[in-house]
Amino acid sequence: MTTRVDPVRARPARERHADAAAVLGALPVPVLLLDAENRFRHVNHAAEQFLGISASSLAQMRLSDLVPTDNPLFMLIEQVRNTEVTIADHDLTLESPRINKRGITVQGSPLPEEPGAVLLVMQDASAARSLDRQLAFRGAARSVSGMAAILAHEVKNPLSGIRGAAQLLEASVGPADRELAELIRDEADRIRDLVDRMEAFGEKPIARSAVNIHRVLEHVRKLAQSGFAAHIRFVENYDPSLPPVWGNRDQLIQIMLNLVKNAAEAVTTPSVKRPEITLSTGFHHGVRVAVPGSTTRVDLPLFVAVRDNGPGIPEDLRPHLFEPFVTSKPTGSGLGLALVAKIVGDHGGLIAVESRPGRTEFRLHLPVVSEKDADQ
Numbered sequence: 520m521t522t523r524v525d526p527v528r529a530r531p532a533r534e535r536h537a538d539a540a541a542v543l544g545a546l547p548v549p550v551l552l553l554d555a556e557n558r559f560r561h562v563n564h565a566a567e568q569f570l571g572i573s574a575s576s577l578a579q580m581r582l583s584d585l586v587p588t589d590n591p592l593f594m595l596i597e598q599v600r601n602t603e604v605t606i607a608d609h610d611l612t613l614e615s616p617r618i619n620k621r622g623i624t625v626q627g628s629p630l631p632e633e634p635g636a637v638l639l640v641m642q643d644a645s646a647a648r649s650l651d652r653q654l655a656f657r658g659a660a661r662s663v664s665g666m667a668a669i670l671a672h673e674v675k676n677p678l679s680g681i682r683g684a685a686q687l688l689e690a691s692v693g694p695a696d697r698e699l700a701e702l703i704r705d706e707a708d709r710i711r712d713l714v715d716r717m718e719a720f721g722e723k724p725i726a727r728s729a730v731n732i733h734r735v736l737e738h739v740r741k742l743a744q745s746g747f748a749a750h751i752r753f754v755e756n757y758d759p760s761l762p763p764v765w766g767n768r769d770q771l772i773q774i775m776l777n778l779v780k781n782a783a784e785a786v787t788t789p790s791v792k793r794p795e796i797t798l799s800t801g802f803h804h805g806v807r808v809a810v811p812g813s814t815t816r817v818d819l820p821l822f823v824a825v826r827d828n829g830p831g832i833p834e835d836l837r838p839h840l841f842e843p844f845v846t847s848k849p850t851g852s853g854l855g856l857a858l859v860a861k862i863v864g865d866h867g868g869l870i871a872v873e874s875r876p877g878r879t880e881f882r883l884h885l886p887v888v889s890e891k892d893a894d895q
Contacts, residue, residue: 548642553596555635557582569641570618586615592625599627599637619875675714682707725865729763729888730771732823736798739775748783748796756799761821762887766866774862777855778825778881785829785879799824803884819868819884826880832872840872 549566551559559577567574570585586592595608607626614620623641630636685703692700740753764771779796786794803822832840841860863870869884 548640551639551641552630553582553637553639554633555600557593557596560636566641569620569643572617585617586613595625595627596637596639599629600635603629603631605629614875619873619878675711678707678711682711725767725770727765727767727866730766730768732761732764732771732800732821732885733757733759735768735771735775736800736823739772739779740798742776743779743783743796747780751783751786751794751796754795754797756797756801758801761800761802764821765886765888770862770866774859774883775823775825777859781855782825782827782829782879782881785827788830790830791828793828795828797824797826799826819886821885821887822882823885824880824882826878828877829879831876831879832874837872837874841870 546563547565549569550561550563551566552561554560558581562570562574562577567577570577572580572585582593582596590613591608591611592613595606598606605626605628607624609624611623611625612621613623620643623643625642626640628638628640630638682704685700685707688700689697689704736755736757740755744751744753779798782796783794786796800821800823802820841856860870863883863885867886870881871884872879872881874880
């Protein structure tokens with residue numbers, strides 16, 4: 520009788536483990552292998568990027584060094600060990616001084632050859648949620664643009680008449696009534712300015728060209744430090760090898776100036792002892808989105824980030840941050856970030872925000888100049 524030998528199992532265990540490590544290392548999703556005591560036995564490159572910690576550092580750590588032991592992730596791991604079946608959990612939060620990830624899907628699987636070991640595969644659904652929200656933001660922006668068109672036609676003309684009448688009254692009434700006339704004029708100006716800001720949401724095509732994003736950031740930094748951010752320390756972490764952005768220089772300046780101004784306001788509080796704003800650029804491969812109204816998909820490998828060390832954004836505001844008229848400022852109109860989201864959308868890009876006390880980061884993913892764009 521002839522016995523068949525599985526050629527894979529017949530190979531030495533060391534070779535099989537080396538092959539498995541190579542396969543896991545090539546996977547684009549974070550993969551972590553924990554032993555029976557929740558020590559990190561192996562992590563792939565995607566996991567290093569996801570956690571922001573090197574494999575050599577993780578090899579000296581347990582999972583409890585990364586997230587608190589009351590995190591639902593530990594319950595999932597114990598269920599995998601007890602049932603010896605694959606278990607998935609969704610919308611998990613991994614939060615500690617070392618890591619801040621929300622909306623994470625985790626799938627845990629047992630390894631029959633190694634009792635107690637658990638293989639974790641993690642997926643960050645925040646980019647998909649961000650895209651869904653931005654589609655809603657664009658719809659809201661279109662509603663604002665329609666409202667602006669109505670206001671421009673129906674309100675601005677009567678406002679001019681009201682303002683003119685108030686000016687005439689100022690010249691012909693006593694001091695007490697002159698103050699009321701000035702109040703009418705000032706309020707008319709305020710309403711007109713608000714309508715002008717809303718008109719910026721109009722659906723106008725943008726003129727694009729190759730833009731050096733570092734020159735944009737340098738221009739914005741100089742403007743900020745010569746004015747509203749003169750007292751704030753700036754840190755620049757730039758990737759000098761980045762190709763040009765395919766966009767509109769003036770609108771990109773408007774976006775970045777708005778984000779830097781918000782960051783400056785966030786760190787100008789008594790609780791922030793050393794106010795700091797960090798400007799970063801770099802590559803983030805694997806970000807692709809569909810062009811609205813077509814089957815074309817666009818790569819967004821370039822990112823620009825504005826980070827501050829302020830107190831953070833209130834949690835109840837974060838899901839609605841880019842919607843029109845949403846603001847935490849007593850005197851804000853709530854149109855600044857809505858306009859930022861619209862301009863980023865007009866460029867075919869994405870914007871996302873992560874915030875916790877001491878660290879808030881707005882990150883833009885933008886298209887780079889392609890051969891097709893260069894020929895235009």
